[in-house]
Amino acid sequence: MNASSDVVLDVKRLSGGFEDTDHQILPVLTDVTFSIRRGVSAAIVGESGSGKSITALSVLGLTPAGFSLTAGQIRFEGEDLLTMDPARRRKLSGRGLSMVFQDARAALNPVFTVGWQIADVVRIHQDVGRREARRRAEELLDRVRVPEPARRMKQYPHEFSGGMAQRAMLAMALACQPRLLILDEPTTGLDVTIQADILDLIADLKAASGMTTCLITHDLGVVAENCDQVVVMQQGCVRESGSCAQIINTPTDPYTKQLISDSRLVETS
Amino acid sequence: MITTPTPPVLDIQHLHKEFRLRGTGRDRVLTAVDEVSFTIHAGQTVALVGESGSGKSTIARCITRITEPTSGDVLVEGRSIIKMPSRKLIDIYRSLQMVFQDPNSSLDPRKTARATLDEPLRLHTSLTSHQREQRIRELLAEVDLSDHLIDRLPRQLSGGQRQRLGIARAMAVDPRIILLDEPTASLDVSVRGQIIRLLERLQENKGIAYLFISHDLGVVRRISDRVLVMYLGTIVEEGPTEEVFTHPVHPYTQSLLSAAPLVEVGRRRERVRLAGEIPSPVDLPAGCRLVGRCPVATTACATTEPSLLNVTGSHRAACPVALDMQQVPST
Amino acid sequence: MATNVGPIYDPPSLAHPFGTDRLGDDILSRTMSAATLDVSITVAVVLLSVTVGTVWGSVAGFFGSWFDYLTMRILELLNAFPSLLLAMLVIAVAGPGLLNVVFVVALLPLPDYVRLARAEVRSKKNWQFAEAAKLVGRRPVGVLFAHLVPNSLRPLLTYASVNASQVAATVGALGFLGLGIQPGSAEWGSMISRGQDAILSGQWWVAGFPGLMIFLLAAAFHLISDAIADSRDQGGSW
């Protein structure tokens, strides 16, 4: 298909788990292997316990305490993140790859204004002064279609609705200008009309910036309508991966088939 | 309407619920449910759909009098419960039960499955402890929970098992109608399918009526006979499920249905877009609630509140503008 | 009280591991006999306070209305009273004695228990399991005491354990001020008070050991409270 230089993220035989009290590793990920091509909108889909979120957190190096990887590689633009110099990896986070999370209201710091937080990220990644950073932050809020951005800059997260907060998170992610943006259940818990708006926005931002996106979700409907490449996970394993059309129209894996029919609520027997 | 010989199991008449908000300045009024009426007959499933703030959960809470409605009436098998003193409500709860959204918080974390099911049997029936034990096992079997789970605490059960236990608890007193408040919202899709099938089977066997409250349009389409679409405390459209899903009339219904993702690959369907987000239900203005967001709104919409008008048969919608457009033969 | 009369102000030695005081009493044996007294007072005070506070607070939180309003006003009043001073004042007026000390010291943390129980019940009263209990056929009192109170006990017990250490210190302080059980009785606080003057002439052990006992008792209660809190969430909250 494509040359390997076109691959943004390449995860190979990744395994890991939580350490229990006897220092035994309880496996959570087993031999997870998939790759994401540059410019696509990819998705990792699975139910709870599938390991989809922990896979994404592993890529960012933000796994919770107690979790450790035991084997495998995570190559970002050809370089293995796991063996890379930590200083260089830190530089990549935000700029190279970034992530937004499910509950956007909780993902914003409650004691700072939304504008301060976006401007802070702008200043970390772009070499500009305080005033210019604020101006760019306001511009970003406008780009994610937050009405009255100047007023919204001065507000605190609790004054934002869930949908608005998720837009602010996207603005913050854009401030990093990442090449790969991972979105962990970005619309879960939002109303369907808001969800559709946010997904439309993500598609537009992606088209404008050329970044690669990877959507982590449990909702096959969202995947079918928004993505062109899918990885299906279940209990820490990749069941199937490939193009969206192929997997949804002609799934080969029995779990994938079941998941599709459950999502459509049609009987299979 | 033709009067049926038996009264409906649930008859909601002009149900209204306001909350007073204290704040700086004058006190404001939040209208959560505004003059809502509908009926449910034996063995029927009626779905209440809407987004957050639509008041659908408040309706369930008013029907059970967990929250006291401001005005209106609720009749369960013909008996009005609104003026009933609260100690008499226990009789109503023998016919009317509820399954809650979040099985994690609707089960007492310190009570085993047995204790959870024993409680309604002890309080509602005069069964001996031996009979109750037998009934508990029957109930567990009815919801496909195996016997060995009987001494588990909620946290030792999976999400799906907890929701089955919640359903078993509602079934314990053999109710005529069960209110289901987002019963599948917190479940994985595979478990969701199982719970839906279980609910369908129980209805078939026992003729229970359901009021199914959900924002999951896929589930609603599958399980319900009739659907009521709510927006900011009012019903904007109601009708037979397939009719509403295939021929939505109200712009809000159209927007809602077109936003729901389907598991189909290909171009995204053309969305009916509404401007902005749902406004706050505080101090609602006169006129149609969708004014300001609606693509077809006229000046008249801002002044007169539309009432439900017949579309076809029992399909009704609260939008004269959209109805007029329907009358015009399509081009 | 049985005491070994020995030399006056004897420093710690094999014969008197904790030394002797100005009356020649053996401090070790006095400290030990005081332990029973101090521990039982502490436990009695906490039990009394936690029971009354839980019932009062949960009823106020659950039923609300005028009773809750009244409760809040009383709490405000008690809050603005400096607690140790209140205890001193009441004992000074009512006279020293075991029961007086227990009742007065139990009064001090009562507002905290009431407030905690009230907050717990208020936060849980709209939980779905409380609403479900109503549909199951429970009367309000049943919902409160069969479902809400048992589920509110953990924070109350965690606090009770923290509070026990404060109670131990307060009982000691009252004894130290001569407002305890009976001046001169074998109680850690009054033992410290007896050793106060000796400190300046270098006899640290007279006040030192009883104080150490208060410290150890208080620390033990703290560790228990940490253990209760940790049993819920692993990973070091302290």
Next chain:
Amino acid sequence: MVAARLRPLLRIVGAMSVIVGIVSVTFLVSRVFTADPVNLFVGNSATKEMRDQARKELGLADSLPVQYLHFLRGLLTGDLGKSYLTGRPVTADLITRMPATLELGLYAITLGVLMGVIVGVLAAVFRGSALDGVLRLLTTAGLSLPQFWVGLMLLWLFFVTLHVAPGPSGRMPAGMEAPPTITGLYVVDAVLQGDWATAMIAAKQLLLPVLTLSVGSFAPIARQVRSAMVESLDSDYVRTARAMGVSQTRVWFAYALKPGLLSVLTIAAGLVGWTLAGSVLVEGIFAWPGIGQLALTAIRSSDYPIVQGFVLYVAVLYVVIWALLEAVYTRVDPRLRS
């Protein structure tokens, strides 16, 4: 329903009624349940005439409700009556002794907050490490140490044994003159006069009592700061900041520190309470001529006008601090605004 703009007024009325409630309770307790205070004033051997005379002078001859009215009227004019023991006006006694307590409390709270914040932040940043364990032990010890005993032990160690700190001789060593009064705080006054030697001496006198008093406040603050900071370090927003490329140190000191510091305010009222209660004990031990010592003596000798004055003083302080805190808190914590 009360109109919203009346609510601040209602708060003030509420605060006033708390104060009046407290002093009334104290009044009742001290007048109804006690022996005849006249004995204190005139001694046991006094004649009947002397007693009646004293009773009249003390305002104790009237019926209880009348006494109460007199008391309330006095309250309004700042007259709290006279000490049974010394005959001096209570208000004057309180005012003379206030700077001593203020000085002690101010430094103790400052030191406690400083130590508490440092320990709490360190423990949170290095949580799970050996340092965290050591700080946890230190904090648990701080919470469990009976203050009066700490005072005695510090005296023994630093005064009796090591001779590096002055003994329990109050605000100045015996025979030393206090600096001329400007603020009433000796160290500050001496520094303002340029008298560094006296400032040093006064500071040395403060050393042990301040240390003793701060033990009680540093530990709860450390706990509070650590738990608030740990909570925020584990939060979604810190994870997000990391995902956006914010560095570890910036996460600690910008994103997580502010919630940690704000949490100190939540226990600030308790802090003042502990310090006040502690000052009663600590002032006694160090012969510190403050309000705590005054109150202690008064309670021991049933000198109720003084006790009443002290209770009033504490209640007012409490109410004022609560109001201040609420104002500060809603200003600095955006979650509480709106």
